[in-house]
Amino acid sequence: MDSKKVIATNQLCKIYSTGRVQVEALKDINLDIDQGTFVAVAGASGSGKSTLLNLLGGLDRPTSGVIEVEGKKISEMTREELALYRRFGVGMIFQSFNLISSRTAVENVELPLVFANVLKRDRRQRAEKMLDRVGLLPRRRHRPPELSGGEQQRVAIARALINEPKILLADEPTGNLDSRTSREILQLLAALNQAQGLTVVLVSHEVALAREFAGETIGLRDGRVESRERVR
Amino acid sequence: MKISDYIGLSLSNLWKRKLRTFLTAFGVTVVIGALVAMVGFGKGMQKNITESFESLDLFNSLTVFPAGPATQRFGFDPDDQAPVEKNPRGGGPILDDEAIKKLEKLEGVQSVFPEIRFPALIKFKDAEELRLVQVIPAKITSSKLIKLSLGKPFASDDEDSVILGTSLLRPLKIQDPASLLGQKIEVASIAFDFSRFNPMNIASFLQERQLPFKKTAYEFTVIGVTSAISFGGPSPLQSDVLIPPGSARRIEKLPFANIWDLFRAREGRLGYSAVNIRLSSPRDVDSVKREIQDMGFSTFALVDQFNQVRTSFIYMDMMLAAVAMIAIFVASLGIINTMVMSILERYSEIGIMKAVGASDSDIQKIFFFESSSIGFLGGVCGLALGWVVSRIINRVINFFLAKQGLPFFEYFSFPLWLCLGAVAFAVLVSLVSGIYPAYRAARVDPVIALRHD
Numbered sequence: 219m220d221s222k223k224v225i226a227t228n229q230l231c232k233i234y235s236t237g238r239v240q241v242e243a244l245k246d247i248n249l250d251i252d253q254g255t256f257v258a259v260a261g262a263s264g265s266g267k268s269t270l271l272n273l274l275g276g277l278d279r280p281t282s283g284v285i286e287v288e289g290k291k292i293s294e295m296t297r298e299e300l301a302l303y304r305r306f307g308v309g310m311i312f313q314s315f316n317l318i319s320s321r322t323a324v325e326n327v328e329l330p331l332v333f334a335n336v337l338k339r340d341r342r343q344r345a346e347k348m349l350d351r352v353g354l355l356p357r358r359r360h361r362p363p364e365l366s367g368g369e370q371q372r373v374a375i376a377r378a379l380i381n382e383p384k385i386l387l388a389d390e391p392t393g394n395l396d397s398r399t400s401r402e403i404l405q406l407l408a409a410l411n412q413a414q415g416l417t418v419v420l421v422s423h424e425v426a427l428a429r430e431f432a433g434e435t436i437g438l439r440d441g442r443v444e445s446r447e448r449v450r
Numbered sequence: 451m452k453i454s455d456y457i458g459l460s461l462s463n464l465w466k467r468k469l470r471t472f473l474t475a476f477g478v479t480v481v482i483g484a485l486v487a488m489v490g491f492g493k494g495m496q497k498n499i500t501e502s503f504e505s506l507d508l509f510n511s512l513t514v515f516p517a518g519p520a521t522q523r524f525g526f527d528p529d530d531q532a533p534v535e536k537n538p539r540g541g542g543p544i545l546d547d548e549a550i551k552k553l554e555k556l557e558g559v560q561s562v563f564p565e566i567r568f569p570a571l572i573k574f575k576d577a578e579e580l581r582l583v584q585v586i587p588a589k590i591t592s593s594k595l596i597k598l599s600l601g602k603p604f605a606s607d608d609e610d611s612v613i614l615g616t617s618l619l620r621p622l623k624i625q626d627p628a629s630l631l632g633q634k635i636e637v638a639s640i641a642f643d644f645s646r647f648n649p650m651n652i653a654s655f656l657q658e659r660q661l662p663f664k665k666t667a668y669e670f671t672v673i674g675v676t677s678a679i680s681f682g683g684p685s686p687l688q689s690d691v692l693i694p695p696g697s698a699r700r701i702e703k704l705p706f707a708n709i710w711d712l713f714r715a716r717e718g719r720l721g722y723s724a725v726n727i728r729l730s731s732p733r734d735v736d737s738v739k740r741e742i743q744d745m746g747f748s749t750f751a752l753v754d755q756f757n758q759v760r761t762s763f764i765y766m767d768m769m770l771a772a773v774a775m776i777a778i779f780v781a782s783l784g785i786i787n788t789m790v791m792s793i794l795e796r797y798s799e800i801g802i803m804k805a806v807g808a809s810d811s812d813i814q815k816i817f818f819f820e821s822s823s824i825g826f827l828g829g830v831c832g833l834a835l836g837w838v839v840s841r842i843i844n845r846v847i848n849f850f851l852a853k854q855g856l857p858f859f860e861y862f863s864f865p866l867w868l869c870l871g872a873v874a875f876a877v878l879v880s881l882v883s884g885i886y887p888a889y890r891a892a893r894v895d896p897v898i899a900l901r902h903d
């Protein structure tokens with residue numbers, strides 16, 4: 219089987235220091251994630267799941283250790299290089315969707331293209347195509363407050379994938395959704411994973427639901443990898 | 451990111467907060483408007499003075515005085531005098547026709563005419579006015595020094611013609627100046643009455659307070675009307691009744707215009723109180739001045755006066771700059787405040803933009819574009835405001851001046867550099883004001899900005 223590593227971490231540590239208090243959010247994380255897998259990360263609240271995802275997404279920097287994505291050490295990148303990595307290398311979605319509420323769905327999806335220097339007329343076309351793929355083309359002119367939670371998350375997924383990254387990082391994307399909609403969102407992620415070989419790292423509380431779709435689960439506890447299990 | 455994207459993003463952000471954007475821009479508008487109006491006024495005055503100097507050929511003018519207390523020339527307060535360059539030797543020669551012949555021969559001198567003025571009563575129909583009549587050679591009346599609004603200059607030095615200033619029209623109750631041309635007016639002068647002056651009987655003369663003067667009336671034909679005398683400054687023209695020298699000689703008059711002339715008299719001769727010289731070029735002013743001073747006379751060059759005026763304009767400009775600095779500082783605090791508020795409100799939006807790949811410099815530029823858009827808006831509106839205010843002030847001033855019979859006058863000047871400079875200045879100030887907010891925005895930590903609570 220071809221199991222090309224797309225994400226690899228080595229002795230990854232993250233310590234938050236707020237005043238005199240130090241919180242070790244992640245301790246010596248060593249992870250390999252193969253290209254095209256669907257990984258679910260589970261763990262109690264405060265176990266460091268979001269911290270890990272933010273580090274993998276280039277939103278934050280580790281205190282020590284190395285993160286390699288597609289062969290590039292993002293833990294050693296400059297702020298400018300990290301911005302490029304976030305722009306083209308990964309897409310992220312969040313529990314609270316994080317859409318700009320004053321902009322329409324299609325404008326939200328277009329936003330990464332603005333920073334990617336794509337021509338205005340191509341932007342609209344690409345964004346609409348992407349919205350179509352997540353099934354939201356008819357709602358493209360609606361603003362986030364006019365959309366349901368599931369629809370907003372679809373817009374967020376479209377925005378995360380508009381620059382065609384190889385990796386999608388999802389931090390509890392179903393945390394604000396009911397079980398039916400949660401399932402639909404995970405089905406969409408699984409479909410994208412299978413159809414395009416998109417590597418998905420999903421943080422979820424709902425272990426049972428996540429196991430239905432994930433190929434692999436990672437259990438975190440107090441900032442350490444506690445368990446690792448191949449589901450299929 | 452493309453420039454058009456920065457502009458589009460910035461404008462849409464500003465538009466979302468219209469009221470605040472316009473209030474902040476309004477601060478800039480007021481400052482720029484006041485500045486534009488003030489600078490426009492200063493430049494307008496400067497331009498007016500320069501132009502009237504130039505059009506009257508005053509840069510080519512030089513006035514010669516006999517050495518001594520030659521201070522009563524402009525009728526100003528003696529403590530506040532134009533800078534007459536006194537001959538250091540003092541007690542020099544008399545300024546008479548002989549001296550004039552010498553002055554005429556100097557290199558660079560185009561024409562010379564003595565300043566002769568005498569008091570006279572001007573009568574037209576039943577109106578009377580007391581005036582100093584000035585004697586002006588015919589060739590000067592056809593020079594740039596005199597701008598005739600009606601009629602023509604003196605054809606010869608001997609005709610019994612008179613040119614009147616527009617300032618005399620109202621006192622003489624003349625509604626239509628054109629109808630005045632060709633009409634006769636009466637000039638009545640005062641002279642010694644030797645028949646009444648009896649030295650043997652001086653006591654009775656003093657007792658009766660009977661002065662040894664008589665009044666003689668002469669008829670003159672109005673040939674022209676000039677408006678240029680409204681300029682109250684140091685022009686060689688100091689009167690609004692002008693007659694040629696030939697006919698002036700025939701008039702019996704007092705041989706002096708003021709008491710100082712009497713003090714200057716030497717060997718029983720009075721000489722002229724002043725002589726006006728016109729040069730072929732302003733460049734000759736310094737050399738001619740030196741030669742005349744060597745002859746023992748004092749000189750006064752209008753160019754020197756003009757340079758003084760110019761220095762005072764520099765002081766005015768500096769004052770303006772100081773006021774502008776304070777005002778612009780306040781306006782820029784407004785911009786900084788608005789931009790920092792905007793960062794706090796858009797904290798999560800900045801985080802989102804960073805998460806989808808905006809770099810620090812992208813964010814920075816978006817904020818720079820926003821603050822400079824405020825500045826640009828404020829600058830353009832300020833320019834318009836300044837212009838409108840200047841139009842109103844100009845109207846008001848001219849309304850009151852018109853009541854006094856003065857012609858319409860443009861007090862403001864808006865050269866292109868002022869208009870472009872005002873807007874550029876507003877943009878520059880807002881850019882500088884944007885430095886700190888843009889830096890703050892660029893350093894927003896996306897992890898904190900995106901945390902859901």
Ligand SMILES: Nc1ncnc2c1ncn2[C@@H]1O[C@H](COP(=O)(O)OP(=O)(O)OP(=O)(O)O)[C@@H](O)[C@H]1O
Pocket residue numbers: 234235236241242243261262263264265266267268269270
């Ligand atoms: N900016 C920060 N400053 C200080 N401590 C932090 C910060 N961010 C996270 N932490 C701490 O790090 C630990 C890991 O937090 P993290 O958000 O990664 O947990 P999590 O697994 O995502 O929890 P949840 O399931 O509730 O989202 C927690 O103890 C948290 O308090």
Ligand SMILES: [Mg+2]
Pocket residue numbers: 267268269389
């Ligand atoms: Mg979390």
